[in-house]
Amino acid sequence: MVKLENSMNMALSDSIINLDHGDPTAYEEYWKKIGDRCTVTIRGWDLMSYFSDVTNLCWFLEPELADAIKELHGVVGNAATEDRHIVVGTGSTQLCQAAVHALASLAGTQPVSVVAAAPYYSTYVEETTYVRSGMYKWEGDAWGFDKSGPYIELVTSPNNPDGTIRETVVNRPDDEEAKVIHDFAYYWPHYTPITRRQDHDIMLFTFSKITGHAGSRIGWALVKDKEVAKKMVEYIVVNSIGVSKESQIRTAKILKVLKETCKSESENFFEYGRDMMKNRWEKLREVVKESDVFTLPKYPEAHCNFFGKSLESYPAFAWLGTKGETDLVSDLRKHKVMTRAGERCGSDKKHVRVSMLSREDVFNAFLERLANMKLTKTIDL
Ligand code: PMP
Numbered sequence: 001m002v003k004l005e006n007s008m009n010m011a012l013s014d015s016i017i018n019l020d021h022g023d024p025t026a027y028e029e030y031w032k033k034i035g036d037r038c039t040v041t042i043r044g045w046d047l048m049s050y051f052s053d054v055t056n057l058c059w060f061l062e063p064e065l066a067d068a069i070k071e072l073h074g075v076v077g078n079a080a081t082e083d084r085h086i087v088v089g090t091g092s093t094q095l096c097q098a099a100v101h102a103l104a105s106l107a108g109t110q111p112v113s114v115v116a117a118a119p120y121y122s123t124y125v126e127e128t129t130y131v132r133s134g135m136y137k138w139e140g141d142a143w144g145f146d147k148s149g150p151y152i153e154l155v156t157s158p159n160n161p162d163g164t165i166r167e168t169v170v171n172r173p174d175d176e177e178a179k180v181i182h183d184f185a186y187y188w189p190h191y192t193p194i195t196r197r198q199d200h201d202i203m204l205f206t207f208s209k210i211t212g213h214a215g216s217r218i219g220w221a222l223v224k225d226k227e228v229a230k231k232m233v234e235y236i237v238v239n240s241i242g243v244s245k246e247s248q249i250r251t252a253k254i255l256k257v258l259k260e261t262c263k264s265e266s267e268n269f270f271e272y273g274r275d276m277m278k279n280r281w282e283k284l285r286e287v288v289k290e291s292d293v294f295t296l297p298k299y300p301e302a303h304c305n306f307f308g309k310s311l312e313s314y315p316a317f318a319w320l321g322t323k324g325e326t327d328l329v330s331d332l333r334k335h336k337v338m339t340r341a342g343e344r345c346g347s348d349k350k351h352v353r354v355s356m357l358s359r360e361d362v363f364n365a366f367l368e369r370l371a372n373m374k375l376t377k378t379i380d381l
Contacts, residue, residue: 027212060242085229092219102231118346161353163315190273193304277314
């Protein structure tokens with residue numbers, strides 16, 4: 001029998017548990033322990049100009065943030081930063097749209113097809129359809145994509161929602177019209193082994209999923225091609241005339257503290273994050289094993305260059321499935337657990353995406369409800 005910690009407080013016992021969004025509140029406890037070292041003071045007359053560095057292509061990028069980004073990638077070893085432009089965005093959500101816009105506007109013919117291999121991050125669908133641009137067109141699952149002409153493939157690795165390590169699946173290396181945007185939101189050592197220093201044309205990162213500071217709304221793109229970077233900057237200027245300086249300064253401070261903790265035995269953030277994720281995944285796997293109705297993917301171990309040993313993956317989302325013919329999202333909803341439907345990610349009713357990054361009491365309450373669930377057969381065959 002699974003022994004779940006009875007930490008579910010009264011307030012949670014009957015409430016709705018929302019694990020649909022990947023709100024990364026799990027890390028609050030860590031930053032509380034770090035205390036005032038991350039505090040930033042901003043005076044009334046600070047940061048008033050639109051401009052940060054007029055000599056830089058991305059003139060609204062605070063130099064302090066650019067330094068912190070380069071230093072962190074250097075210490076972690078997950079991405080090359082030399083010989084490329086850093087473009088800062090209001091979350092990587094804005095940057096993904098900026099990159100699609102940039103690549104599409106530089107393409108010879110339009111609309112440019114946009115694809116991602118299923119199961120994919122469902123927000124890509126909204127990002128590429130919402131404004132009804134004539135320059136690009138969402139074409140769905142990359143696995144079956146065989147149209148000729150220009151296209152953009154969105155590659156998310158580790159993947160949201162299913163945590164797998166991904167490469168392009170359309171894969172037309174000699175095709176000038178083939179463009180790829182790599183979304184590395186989760187390519188950090190607490191989620192997955194760092195097996196190589198990524199070196200692609202356009203790589204997206206987000207502050208939200210590294211440290212959990214999603215509310216700051218900061219992301220960055222590492223972009224090789226100057227024309228693409230220029231177009232991305234243009235898009236952001238039209239969209240929001242730059243990115244909040246307060247957010248950039250706070251991000252720079254926290255990334256610097258994070259980098260310092262990497263040298264510490266007792267405070268290493270990635271070690272803390274990895275232990276927390278490992279613990280949650282082990283508890284979830286135990287509940288799934290005992291239930292005999294749910295499924296979870298298995299991940300191979302790999303050598304992590306950051307930790308210097310072979311490690312497992314502990315993704316930020318669980319790709320939960322059922323063995324029976326059941327509509328899992330509505331079954332979970334009956335138990336007041338909100339998750340993202342597999343269908344929204346280009347998959348099926350038997351899968352849902354569950355955030356693993358909630359606060360501890362919410363996660364434990366979820367496990368308790370999952371352990372007590374009986375599924376109803378609802379899919380018409
Ligand atoms: N890409 C992926 C794969 C994500 O999961 C997320 C956050 N859910 C984002 C991009 C966007 O992150 P943000 O806008 O908070 O930087």
